[in-house]
Structures are given as C-alpha cells and as structure tokens.
Amino acid sequence: MARWEPGARTRLQAVALELFAARGFDDTTVTEIAQAAGLTERTFFRHFADKREVLFTSREPFEQPYLAGVAAAPPEASPLDTIATAILNAADFFALERRPYSRQRQTIIDAHPELQERELLKLASLANSLAAALRERGITEPTATLAAESGVTVFRVSFAQWIAAGEERSLDQIERETFRGLGMLTTSANASRIDVTVTP
Amino acid sequence: MARWEPGARTRLQAVALELFAARGFDDTTVTEIAQAAGLTERTFFRHFADKREVLFTSREPFEQPYLAGVAAAPPEASPLDTIATAILNAADFFALERRPYSRQRQTIIDAHPELQERELLKLASLANSLAAALRERGITEPTATLAAESGVTVFRVSFAQWIAAGEERSLDQIERETFRGLGMLTTSANASRIDVTVTP
DNA sequence: GTCTATAGTGCGATAGAC
DNA sequence: GTCTATCGCACTATAGAC
Secondary structure, eight states: OOSSOSOHHHHHHHHHHHHHHHHOSTTOOHHHHHHHTTOOHHHHHHHOSSGGGGGSOOHHHHHHHHHHHHHHSOTTSOHHHHHHHHHHHHGGGSOGGGHHHHHHHHHHHHTOHHHHHHHHHHHHHHHHHHHHHHHHTTOOTTHHHHHHHHHHHHHHHHHHHHHSTTOOSOHHHHHHHHHHHHHHHHHSOSGGGSSTTOOO | OOSSOSOHHHHHHHHHHHHHHHHOSTTOOHHHHHHHTTOOHHHHHHHOSSGGGGGSOOHHHHHHHHHHHHHHSOTTSOHHHHHHHHHHHHGGGSOGGGHHHHHHHHHHHHTOHHHHHHHHHHHHHHHHHHHHHHHHTTOOTTHHHHHHHHHHHHHHHHHHHHTSTTOOSOHHHHHHHHHHHHHHHHHSOOGGGHHHHHOO
16 A cells, blocks of 8 residues: 555645635635645645645646647638637537536635736736747737737636526637627727728 | 835835845845835835735726726727727826836846736736726626727737837837737638537 | 734655655 | 655745734
C-alpha cells in the first residue's frame, strides 16, 4: 500500500469547493482544506500557487480545446470565423451534466472579487493565446487581438446566460446566437464610419 | 502649519510608483512605501484597500468620464455608437503629456500578474457600468453587455497601442481606427450565419 | 495605534517507487 | 542509487480586528 492516497490535487479541489460553498471563501483557511483532504498546508501550496487557484483549471488543459479549434478551422476562414470555431469547439466541455457544478462554482466566484480577478486573468490569458494562434496563421495585428478578444467576450456573455436560472439551452446554442448578436451590433452601428473620410 | 502634510494619498501613490519601478512590486513592502511618504503602514491601508490598489484610480472618478460620454450621446444612436462616444469622450483624460507616466506604470503592471488581475477587474467593472447605462437607455440584454464589452475591448487594444514604443498618434485617433477595425471584423465574417453551415 | 491570523516562501527531512 | 510527493518548521508581509 502506498504511503499516501493518490489524487491529492483532485481531492483538494473537491474539498475546497465544498468548504467554500458551506462557509464562504474568506472563512475557510488553507489549513482546513488540507486537513479535510488528509494533507498538510504545505502540500496544498505545492499543487496550487495560491488559495484561489484551487478553483481553476490550470492553463494548458483549459486552453487546449480552444487552440485545437483554431487548428481545425479551414485556412481560408476569416479571423472571427476562426475564433468562432474555436469557441464552439470548446463548448463540448461544458456538457449539460456539468451545469450544476458550474453554477455552484460561479456562485462562489460571484461573491468574491478576488476570485473574479483570477477568472478574468484566465480569460485574458486565453485571449492572448488565441491571438497568438491567429498570428501564426498570418493574421496581423490589431485584427488578431481584436478577433480573439471579441470571441472571448462572446464566450463570457454566453457562459453567463448558460448558468442563469431556468436556462435550458446548450452552451453551443447560446454561443451561436451571441455571435449573431455581435454581428448585428456592428452592422447597425456607424462606429466603423466614425471618421467619415475613410470607408472600407 | 498643519499637523501633517496634506495630500497623503497622492504622496503615497507617487512614492509607490517610484519604489515599484526601482525595486519591483514584490520587493517593496507597504511599510517602506509609508515611511518614504512620512506615514505609517496603518495610514496606507486607510487610503488603499490593499497594496495593489495604490496603482489605480478609484472607481468613481475613473468611470465618470465614460458614463458622461454615454449621457452625451444622441438618444437615437445605436448601442455601439453610444459606447464609442463614451470611449472617445474619456480619451481626453489620456493627454499626450500623460503618456510617459502611463508607460512607466504599465511596465510595472505587465511584470506582475497580480496587478494585471486588478487592472482587468477595473475594466470589467467599467464594462458593467457601461452596460447598466445602456440598459437605462432602453437597450436590452444581451445587446447592452455585448456593446459595452466590445467598447472596452477597443479601449484596451487602443491603449496598448498608445503606449507602445514609438507610437505618436493620440489615443483618440487610435480608438477611431480600432472601432473601424471592429466593424470590418464582423463584416468579413460568416459568424452571424454560422449555424446555417454547421447546424445539426 | 496595537495586536494577531493567515497567506505564502525557503529549505531540509522523510519515505516510498523505480 | 535517483526521483517524486509529502511533511515540518521557521519566517515575513499583508490585511483586518480590536
């Protein structure tokens, strides 16, 4: 028999979510989380750089499905279509069964600005990675960043909808409608002609 | 003569920026900042909720020019045009003389993820306030959020350009071009029709 | 203005797996 | 022997309570 139980990381994440939901983020100490998982505080910090990080998927696995989606888009696709493919591809990972978990997790995050900060950083990092992937496909700046950021915005807005009480549509479906909404936004705007002298 | 020098808050901000630039954010303690400003650690925390906050403008004054811009937009303006008016209105506060300061500050932020988190939270808060202002003008969701977030994205991308080495255009000018770029993005995309091609 | 909890770090020791 | 995951302990700075 092993000296320690395997899956320490997963155990810490599960226990942390429970404790945060029960008593709140601030009133749960790292020591308590570690003890509840049968580990010590020091081990917690070996797995997670800080207390907040236990609620988030680490960068590589989180971004992978999005980057795979970029790679899967046809070479002739427009920048925004490429990003849309990426966002929609990754939507599979938010299957319907996952919704209750996502809701509980988001309730905790919504109640704590410091957790919102971390979430925003993760999404900003995703946008950066997507922009870099577009640049490797020959898209120049600032188009690459603009397309990547817009795609992440669509994801963010759609995800909030998906989590909302009573919502039953799939994330995929909501995202398609949000992308359509984004297109209509700029069509009905004069923003692209604000400087009347120059037109595409 | 006063018992203490006035402008404690401003002094703390100036001193903090200097020290962060000289030795880095992590290697500067709050005690050091306070001492350099002739104050105590306790006073620092009465002015700023945490160590990071000393580098940021507090919420109300930061958002005010943007919200004033929304109010100044003609009632018949489209959601995105309303937001564009807001973003362009606030650009006045980033005058050319301010660019060296902005560059120094951004150098510090770019080197520290915890500061990026705070910056992202401030911008997310701005987007929320702008979306709320649109809703008060009768714009419904998800259009309001989508327009607000897109506007903030334009600001973010433009601001990064503005402080780039060698850049000489005004922020206002860069933002106009970026808004145009956003319009072109969605025009050239099929994103709004994506469900026609991929639907199950 | 003082006092304290807790986050987070550095370094070393330990105990298995291989 | 090496490698990896854990623990133990001493320590500092932040941040909040009183």
